[in-house]
Amino acid sequence: MRAVYRKEMRQYFRSPVGYVFLAIFLFINAFYFLLQNLLTRSGDITDYFQVVVTLEMFLIPMLTMRSFAEERKQRTDVLLLTMPVDCRAVVLGKFLAAESVFLMGLGATLAFPVILALCGSAQPLITLGNYLGILLLMSAFIAVGMFASALSENQIVAAVLSYVMIFLLWYSYGLGAAIRSEALLSLLNRVSVMRTYHELVMGVLDPAGILLYVVIAFIFLVFTTCAIQKKRG
Amino acid sequence: MIKATHLSKRYGAKTALYDVNFSIGKGEVVGFLGPNGAGKSTTMNLLCGYLEPTWGRVEIAGADMALQPLEGRRHIGYLPEIPPLYMDMTVGEQLSFACDLRGLAHKGGVRRDYIDALCRRTELLDVRDRLIRNLSKGYRQRVAVTQLLVGSPEILILDEPTVGLDPRQIREFRDLLAQLAQEHTIILSSHILSEIRSSCQRILIFSEGALIADGQPEGLQEELSGRRVLLLELAEEGETAFRALEALPEVLSVEREETGQGSWSYRVAHRPGTDIRGLVYETLKPLPCTLLALRPQEVSLESLYLEITRRNEEI
Numbered sequence: 294m295r296a297v298y299r300k301e302m303r304q305y306f307r308s309p310v311g312y313v314f315l316a317i318f319l320f321i322n323a324f325y326f327l328l329q330n331l332l333t334r335s336g337d338i339t340d341y342f343q344v345v346v347t348l349e350m351f352l353i354p355m356l357t358m359r360s361f362a363e364e365r366k367q368r369t370d371v372l373l374l375t376m377p378v379d380c381r382a383v384v385l386g387k388f389l390a391a392e393s394v395f396l397m398g399l400g401a402t403l404a405f406p407v408i409l410a411l412c413g414s415a416q417p418l419i420t421l422g423n424y425l426g427i428l429l430l431m432s433a434f435i436a437v438g439m440f441a442s443a444l445s446e447n448q449i450v451a452a453v454l455s456y457v458m459i460f461l462l463w464y465s466y467g468l469g470a471a472i473r474s475e476a477l478l479s480l481l482n483r484v485s486v487m488r489t490y491h492e493l494v495m496g497v498l499d500p501a502g503i504l505l506y507v508v509i510a511f512i513f514l515v516f517t518t519c520a521i522q523k524k525r526g
Numbered sequence: 527m528i529k530a531t532h533l534s535k536r537y538g539a540k541t542a543l544y545d546v547n548f549s550i551g552k553g554e555v556v557g558f559l560g561p562n563g564a565g566k567s568t569t570m571n572l573l574c575g576y577l578e579p580t581w582g583r584v585e586i587a588g589a590d591m592a593l594q595p596l597e598g599r600r601h602i603g604y605l606p607e608i609p610p611l612y613m614d615m616t617v618g619e620q621l622s623f624a625c626d627l628r629g630l631a632h633k634g635g636v637r638r639d640y641i642d643a644l645c646r647r648t649e650l651l652d653v654r655d656r657l658i659r660n661l662s663k664g665y666r667q668r669v670a671v672t673q674l675l676v677g678s679p680e681i682l683i684l685d686e687p688t689v690g691l692d693p694r695q696i697r698e699f700r701d702l703l704a705q706l707a708q709e710h711t712i713i714l715s716s717h718i719l720s721e722i723r724s725s726c727q728r729i730l731i732f733s734e735g736a737l738i739a740d741g742q743p744e745g746l747q748e749e750l751s752g753r754r755v756l757l758l759e760l761a762e763e764g765e766t767a768f769r770a771l772e773a774l775p776e777v778l779s780v781e782r783e784e785t786g787q788g789s790w791s792y793r794v795a796h797r798p799g800t801d802i803r804g805l806v807y808e809t810l811k812p813l814p815c816t817l818l819a820l821r822p823q824e825v826s827l828e829s830l831y832l833e834i835t836r837r838n839e840e841i
Binding site for chain 1: 578608611612627628
């Protein structure tokens with residue numbers, strides 16, 4: 294796993310992918326922090342997080358679309374799959390690398406709550422909820438993006454698939470409402486990533502909500518492993 | 527070392543490989559021969575665990591690839607037709623990555639020394655720090671072969687390793703292969719007969735997803751054609767000699783024609799597994815004819831290969 298992780302990190306920053314992702318990520322975050330907090334003189338960091346979350350989730354496929362699609366296209370997957378390495382370790386190594394790049398960007402935004410605190414508006418629990426919420430949500434979406442990448446050898450197709458799956462997961466509650474089914478609505482409400490996220494950003498650290506994101510990430514990592522194994526069969 | 531039992535592979539409705547059985551012993555150098563799409567690469571992919579068989583099983587050094595894939599893969603180094611190299615890595619980084627994947631626990635300088643030793647063996651030292659993207663096809667192939675040697679797996683599987691190389695690089699590659707054959711069990715695939723014959727002690731011929739022949743190049747010809755041919759040259763037409771040869775129990779047929787140089791050439795076809803040179807000599811000795819030459823026909827695997835693959839396609 295460590296070998297794959299190191300290789301992935303090297304590839305993120307030897308190609309423009311890592312830099313472009315971080316540049317866009319930081320630009321969007323800084324821009325909306327300026328717009329939502331500094332210019333409006335608002336001390337509530339949730340104002341900024343609520344806007345950037347939808348933008349960030351559409352940046353995630355940039356990180357994940359090449360992870361397996363490119364390996365298959367370049368035929369380097371043969372190396373990974375014929376060496377004495379467990380397929381799960383390959384998936385986990387790639388997941389942690391994408392997660393690390395995302396964390397680099399998110400880590401840089403920690404300056405924003407510090408700035409707000411210096412201006413006299415410290416909200417430790419709300420800030421923690423926002424960061425935990427976005428971290429867990431994006432981790433789940435990274436796993437979704439990796440699954441999409443494992444399904445195709447074309448990066449664009451992988452990205453489009455990621456967007457579709459992320460969109461469905463994020464707006465699942467709204468789609469349930471459109472169906473007008475009480476039972477489905479209740480189920481979707483219970484497993485809605487959007488509702489769970491909004492609870493977390495309000496500072497409600499519900500273990501069930503946290504578990505939901507962990508389970509989604511886990512399930513999609515298992516799906517990714519299965520998709521790769523299926524290509525063998 | 528390698529055992530394939532009832533190996534079959536289907537892609538949807540298409541059967542790429544059907545009921546292939548063979549075993550390969552330690553130290554053997556085996557060539558997979560067949561036209562494109564015959565099932566060579568599929569067999570190799572199944573042996574190294576990149577693909578899983580639809581039916582059948584593969585055993586590598588006693589490990590069932592379905593049950594202990596990691597153990598099996600530990601013994602195999604696989605070089606597919608397109609070398610699995612990362613273009614944005616340097617040669618050293620690529621080899622170091624292969625060391626990591628093989629689980630070789632080198633520390634700092636030891637890793638560097640190990641990679642240097644590998645590079646020295648395949649003459650890559652001067653490009654060690656260059657990006658693979660900037661290397662020529664020949665060098666890339668050499669990097670892929672070096673990567674194959676990381677961890678010194680006992681079995682090396684090479685799928686069409688000389689495709690795209692120039693004649694000098696092909697020759698260098700054959701020399702390297704000859705060196706490797708002293709320490710490894712090697713499976714090599716190609717659709718070029720001369721390449722297989724120059725490097726391999728044993729040949730497996732594939733056609734249309736089936737293994738149609740398995741043996742040594744010379745034996746294969748006999749096995750597949752069902753006959754051996756002795757070529758004679760007599761100074762005269764020799765009707766008596768012709769009849770005497772036809773009467774020999776091991777002889778299947780006799781043909782003769784004038785060479786245009788005042789002598790007659792005879793093609794005496796006889797059963798495989800028999801050596802009738804002495805018998806022919808003794809038969810002709812008392813007869814009123816002059817024997818100018820006697821030799822077994824050279825193995826012509828090329829024509830045979832074309833014949834059997836054509837025959838198989840017709841079936």
